[in-house]
Structure formats: structure tokens, C-alpha cells
Amino acid sequence: MPHHTYPHFRRLDIAREALDLGARRSVVQLITGISEGELRRVFGACPALTTNWGGRPSSVEKLFQGRQIHLHASDFYNGFHHLFHRGVPPDEAMVAAYRHYHGRHAGDARLGFDRAFSVVTSVCRLWTTAAPSLRPLRCNACGALFLAPIGTSEHDETPCTYCKVAKRLARHDRGLSNDVSDRVRSSPPFQLAGMTASRTSAMGASSTPVQ
Numbered sequence: 402m403p404h405h406t407y408p409h410f411r412r413l414d415i416a417r418e419a420l421d422l423g424a425r426r427s428v429v430q431l432i433t434g435i436s437e438g439e440l441r442r443v444f445g446a447c448p449a450l451t452t453n454w455g456g457r458p459s460s461v462e463k464l465f466q467g468r469q470i471h472l473h474a475s476d477f478y479n480g481f482h483h484l485f486h487r488g489v490p491p492d493e494a495m496v497a498a499y500r501h502y503h504g505r506h507a508g509d510a511r512l513g514f515d516r517a518f519s520v521v522t523s524v525c526r527l528w529t530t531a532a533p534s535l536r537p538l539r540c541n542a543c544g545a546l547f548l549a550p551i552g553t554s555e556h557d558e559t560p561c562t563y564c565k566v567a568k569r570l571a572r573h574d575r576g577l578s579n580d581v582s583d584r585v586r587s588s589p590p591f592q593l594a595g596m597t598a599s600r601t602s603a604m605g606a607s608s609t610p611v612q
């Protein structure tokens with residue numbers, strides 16, 4: 402992203418990229434602070450402004466109803482966390498982390514930009530006055546950062562999202578005949594940011610909170 406002397410031009414760049422990545426107008430306004438009138442003046446021809454009218458960003462409750470969407474949310478958040486806690490401004494971190502997440506899952510990005518935005522606002526007090534409802538925890542077993550409801554204790558024995566999937570895959574592999582197992586193993590692995598250990602290290606996972 403080019404660096405501008407004038408902060409307003411920088412915000413316009415972020416707005417353009419967010420719109421390109423599928424953000425709805427209300428989310429772009431929250432991230433950049435640019436008014437609806439100016440967004441329409443500058444990006445009037447952008448399809449996102451005419452087909453995506455705004456409304457509230459998606460709820461994060463659904464993140465815990467499906468394993469894949471939860472994994473994708475944690476994957477996106479790993480990128481955001483890395484940038485934001487190294488001093489990248491939140492608006493830039495949001496767009497850059499989503500762009501990288503989207504690139505890693507080309508053709509299979511389960512998490513839309515608006516829901517990714519909701520993930521950030523549910524973890525951090527950014528662009529909202531609401532209390533956080535999610536917290537990031539670092540898994541001591543695999544090293545990944547995963548999202549858990551705010552009430553989750555680091556003393557819980559429940560393994561992290563990634564370890565749960567690894568355990569399930571291990572059980573699945575054992576239950577399959579050899580030829581089917583070979584097919585599963587040869588399929589492309591899910592790309593997980595922050596995943597540092599093999600999926601067989603899942604047993605006995607615990608977690609620690611992350612700032």
C-alpha cells in the first residue's frame with residue numbers, strides 16, 4: 402500500500418482496497434471514518450457501493466457452529482494479530498490481513514470481509530464500544546492462535562480448534578481402508594497460519610491467553 406503524506410489519501414486507499422475485497426459500505430465507513438457522501442463521490446462506480454447497501458456486519462455466533470468457518474476465522478485472526486501487535490495501524494492491519502487470508506484460500510475463502518471485521522471487533526475494542534466476546538488463546542501443543550468465547554479459561558482441558566480437527570482427522574484415518582486413507586493423505590493440507598507442529602501432536606493440548 403503506498404504511503405501518503407496526507408492521511409486522508411491513505412484512508413481513501415484503504416477504502417478502495419476494502420471495497421475491492423468485498424467490504425460493505427457501512428464497514429468501510431467504520432474502518433476509514435470516510436462519510437457515505439465522500440465514498441459515493443470518489444468510488445461512485447464501484448459495484449460494492451450500489452449492490453451492498455450496508456446494514457450490520459455478520460454475527461460471529463455462527464463461527465462456533467461450523468468447524469471450517471471457525472478455522473478460517475482463527476486463520477484470518479492470526480494474521481491480523483501479528484500485524485496489529487507489531488504496530489501496524491488497525492485499518493491497514495485489517496485490510497492487509499484479510500488480503501493475505503483471501504490469497505491463502507483462493508477460491509475457498511469461507512470468511513467474508515464483513516465477518517472478518519466482526520471477528521476483530523469481537524476480540525479487540527476497535528471500531529466499537531461493545532465489550533469483547535471472543536479472546537485469542539495460544540495452544541501450548543501446536544502453537545496456533547485460536548479464538549474462543551470470552552468465558553473460556555486457559556485452564557480448560559479442551560484442546561484448541563486446530564488440535565480438535567487433527568484428532569478428528571486421525572480418527573478418520575484409522576477408520577478408513579488403506580486405499581481411501583491414501584487418498585485423504587494426498588489431498589492438499591489446509592493452510593493454517595501459526596500452525597507449527599504436526600497434526601499428530603494433538604493429545605493433551607492446553608492453552609494460554611494472548612495479549
Ligand SMILES: [Zn+2]
Binds near residue numbers: 544
Ligand atoms: Zn492446538
